[in-house]
Amino acid sequence: MDGHLIRFDKKSRFCFVDIESFNLCLSLAFNRPWQIGLIEYSGDSIQRTKDVIINWPIVNGLTCSEGAAKINHYNQFTVARDGVSPEEGFAFLDDYLTNCEYIVGHNLFGFDLYLIKDLYRMFGKPWQHLVPKILDTKAIASGVKMGVPFDPAKESITMYQYRMGNTRVKGIKTALSTLAKEYGIQMDETRLHEAQYDLFINIQVWNKLKFLIEL
16 A cells, blocks of 8 residues: 555655735736746656746736835846746746646645646636646645644545645744754755746655655
8 A cells, every 4th residue: 555655655756836016916816937947756856847937017016015126036137137928938838847747846735836827828728737736745744743644535635735735833933944944954945936046955855755745
């Protein structure tokens, strides 16, 4: 039975994804993802990476908030110089997310998935097939810290993660930086919220976390 656990899977492609956006709104009506970090990981090694910077046309004055820019390192000059069109950015995202067996992120169910879903809708493509692939390290870490095991006889892995991600217990902290410190992962806190850097940290978090719970 153990051989079927995800921790032993060396053949599947794990797509690690992280989105940095103009603000914390969960809808493209008032927000835009300007940086999408993508890493394909398989067999304990990185297979390919893509740092997507999207240069959005200004609509209704929508731009990165000053507060968000300080946190996620948004720079209009860099975006204008290195950014691609929304169509091209979405094509990269869709390629990685479609051509993998698992999608791994930190707080995917609580944030990134909302913007990913809206991007798929914007470009007229279905998104529902992505959900069963998701492994949310924030939600899974919550389950581990609360001592709640995953029981496939009772619920799907998706429902388990939604349940854990929406259960609040005083004193339980699952920020990426917190988990990294607890798992002995070295990090430069000034680089947190750089999409690619967050992914490198989250890969290490996942490689620790997957041995703490049976999935």
